[in-house]
Amino acid sequence: MGRGRLGSAGATEAASLFPFPFSKALLSRSSSPFESQWCTYPFPKESDFRKEELSIAAAPPRPRRLAYTPDTKIPHAGTFEIIKEDHTLGNLLRMQLLADRQVRFAGYMQPHPLENKIHIKVQTNGDNTPVDALSAATEDLSQEMEGLREVFQEQVAAAKHAAEQEQFGS
Amino acid sequence: MPNLRAPQVEIVDLREDFVEFVLSNTDTSVANALRRVMIAEVPTMAIDLVTIHDNSSVLQDEFLSHRLGLIPLAADPGVQYEYNYDCDCEDYCDKCSAVFTLDVSWDKKALGRPEHMQDQPVHVTSADLVSSDPRLRAVHFAPSDQTNSDISQDAGIIIAKLAKGQRMQLTAVAKKGIAKEHAKWSPVAVATYKFEPVIEINEEKEALLTPEQKAEFVEICPAKVYGRDEKSGTIFVEHRDMCMWRRTGRYLRRRWWSRLLR
Numbered sequence: 348m349g350r351g352r353l354g355s356a357g358a359t360e361a362a363s364l365f366p367f368p369f370s371k372a373l374l375s376r377s378s379s380p381f382e383s384q385w386c387t388y389p390f391p392k393e394s395d396f397r398k399e400e401l402s403i404a405a406a407p408p409r410p411r412r413l414a415y416t417p418d419t420k421i422p423h424a425g426t427f428e429i430i431k432e433d434h435t436l437g438n439l440l441r442m443q444l445l446a447d448r449q450v451r452f453a454g455y456m457q458p459h460p461l462e463n464k465i466h467i468k469v470q471t472n473g474d475n476t477p478v479d480a481l482s483a484a485t486e487d488l489s490q491e492m493e494g495l496r497e498v499f500q501e502q503v504a505a506a507k508h509a510a511e512q513e514q515f516g517s
Numbered sequence: 518m519p520n521l522r523a524p525q526v527e528i529v530d531l532r533e534d535f536v537e538f539v540l541s542n543t544d545t546s547v548a549n550a551l552r553r554v555m556i557a558e559v560p561t562m563a564i565d566l567v568t569i570h571d572n573s574s575v576l577q578d579e580f581l582s583h584r585l586g587l588i589p590l591a592a593d594p595g596v597q598y599e600y601n602y603d604c605d606c607e608d609y610c611d612k613c614s615a616v617f618t619l620d621v622s623w624d625k626k627a628l629g630r631p632e633h634m635q636d637q638p639v640h641v642t643s644a645d646l647v648s649s650d651p652r653l654r655a656v657h658f659a660p661s662d663q664t665n666s667d668i669s670q671d672a673g674i675i676i677a678k679l680a681k682g683q684r685m686q687l688t689a690v691a692k693k694g695i696a697k698e699h700a701k702w703s704p705v706a707v708a709t710y711k712f713e714p715v716i717e718i719n720e721e722k723e724a725l726l727t728p729e730q731k732a733e734f735v736e737i738c739p740a741k742v743y744g745r746d747e748k749s750g751t752i753f754v755e756h757r758d759m760c761m762w763r764r765t766g767r768y769l770r771r772r773w774w775s776r777l778l779r
Contacts (some may be wrong), residue, residue, distance in 0.1 A: 433697075435553040442546035446520040463697075487521050491543070495524045502538070506528040 415478060424452070424470035425477045433457060437465040443484040449474045539713060548710045555708040556696060562590045562598065562653060563701040564617065566609070566690040573683045574641075584676050585689050586701045588643050589656040590615075596652045598693045615650040615691045619676075622684035638680050642673030646689070653691065716742065716754045723752055 412431065418424040429436065437455035444453035444467075452470040469477035524543035530536065540548055567582035574581075592598075604613035619641070626639040643655035655673065679685060696703035726734065728750050735743045735752060744755030 433553075435550050435558065438546045439550040442544050443520065446544075484520075491522055491524060491547070495526070495543075495547075498524065498526045499538070502526045502528045503531065503536070506531045510531070 417477075418470075421470060423473045423476065424468070427467040427469070427477075427481060428464055429467065430464045432465050433463065434465075437467060439488060440467055440481070440484055443488050444469060444480060447480055447484065450480050453480075540710075552708045552710050555705050556703055558695050558697060559704045560600075560693050560695050561702050561704045562592060562615065562691045562693055563699075564588065564590070564689040565601075565692040565694065568688045568690075569686075570688070571684050571686040574677045574679055574685055576677050581677065581685075581687075582689075585687075586699070588646070588674055588676070590653055590691055591656040593652045600694075601692045609690055609692070611650065613692065615648055615653045617646040617648050617655075617689040617691060618687075619646050619689065620686045621645050621679065622686075623679040623681055624684075626679075627681070636681065638678040640672075640675050641677045641679060641685055642675050644673030645676075714757055714760050716757060716760065718752055718754070 410430070412429060414428045416426050416428070418426065434455075434457065437457065441453050441455045444450045447453075449471050450469060451472050452468065455465055455467045457465050467481070469480055471477055471480050475483075522543050524547065525541045527539040527541070528536065529538055540551075564582075564585045567578075567585055569578045569581065572578055572581060576584075598615075599613040601609055601613045604610060606613065609616075621639065621641045623639045627635055627637075630637070646655045648654050657673075677685060694702040723731070731745060731750060731752055735745050740756070740759040742754060742756055742760045743752050745752055
């Protein structure tokens with residue numbers, strides 16, 4: 348787009364003002380007397396907004412959580428950056444990746460304790476890419492968690508039933 | 518799915534507010550992830566926005582709102598709220614929040630008291646928080662069958678104490694959140710895990726022992742880990758946990774220490 352847009356809250360406000368009672372010349376970009384990084388003044392053009400932003404019920408777009416950077420020097424290696432995650436997911440994914448025979452290296456770190464992101468470094472043996480390895484690991488883990496949830500609920504129900512039986516019997 | 522595991526769960530103890538289970542056939546990282554998620558990532562409700570209309574108590578407004586935030590709130594099972602930042606509403610609404618009102622004045626409360634207690638300070642407690650949503654309320658620590666009855670001894674959590682003539686009137690908005698943001702949203706008091714000890718008895722070697730030696734073997738263990746079958750006389754693991762230092766407790770440590778002194 349090449350130019351700053353209003354934030355979503357401002358966007359809905361401005362969108363509700365369409366159609367303007369102003370002349371087209373005022374709306375055009377060239378006539379803007381002032382343009383900052385974040386907004387144009389006095390009014391942004393309608394084309395400055397994405398369609399979903401123009402709707403009244405526009406929710407702010409979900410920010411990107413995961414990014415992959417291939418390593419420039421080591422083949423079949425790369426770093427995943429996951430925003431808003433910590434040791435909970437980092438260690439879980441690392442251990443699952445290490446269980447994969449095709450993964451040669453897997454490690455995670457939190458670059459800074461005050462930044463809520465983790466880096467996961469993965470190197471594979473070349474049979475598949477780090478992206479494939481990570482997606483297989485997440486797939487396995489989510490299936491395992493699903494199974495764990497079922498088993499746990501089953502066992503809790505059984506334990507409750509046993510306790511009831513005991514109470515009822517005595 | 519080459520690395521798929523099938524975790525097993527065995528419930529050891531199950532109470533209304535407590536569960537202990539053995540998790541097996543999985544990795545430590547899974548147990549730790551469960552623990553960390555329980556502590557920091559399970560969403561709960563907590564007071565997040567406080568408007569103070571009147572506060573003549575000795576506590577500052579900021580101090581008071583912090584204390585209010587830390588009060589645990591309990592919702593009925595299955596009640597779901599939206600996250601406030603995901604909700605369509607302008608500020609807050611019934612879908613994403615619950616409004617608590619609190620209005621306590623010393624004058625009103627002390628009025629109904631017996632004469633000798635008239636000058637005593639009035640306690641403002643979590644029981645004084647009136648919820649706009651009947652499904653959400655400040656938590657009660659009395660057993661659930663007593664919470665709404667007259668026999669309950671539950672006095673609530675003390676927020677502040679009011680002296681003669683003081684008053685506290687405020688509106689508090691509870692919102693959904695997770696403990697990663699602030700510990701007040703943590704749903705658990707304790708979530709912890711440890712490794713179970715594995716004790717295997719070598720049956721070949723056991724067969725070589727005389728009954729007296731077996732009795733001595735069971736007796737000699739200071740933590741009383743082993744037991745003996747009355748009929749067959751074989752040794753079995755009776756209290757597996759007791760071989761861990763912390764479970765044996767201070768009593769044994771003292772006993773060993775006194776033995777050393779002697």
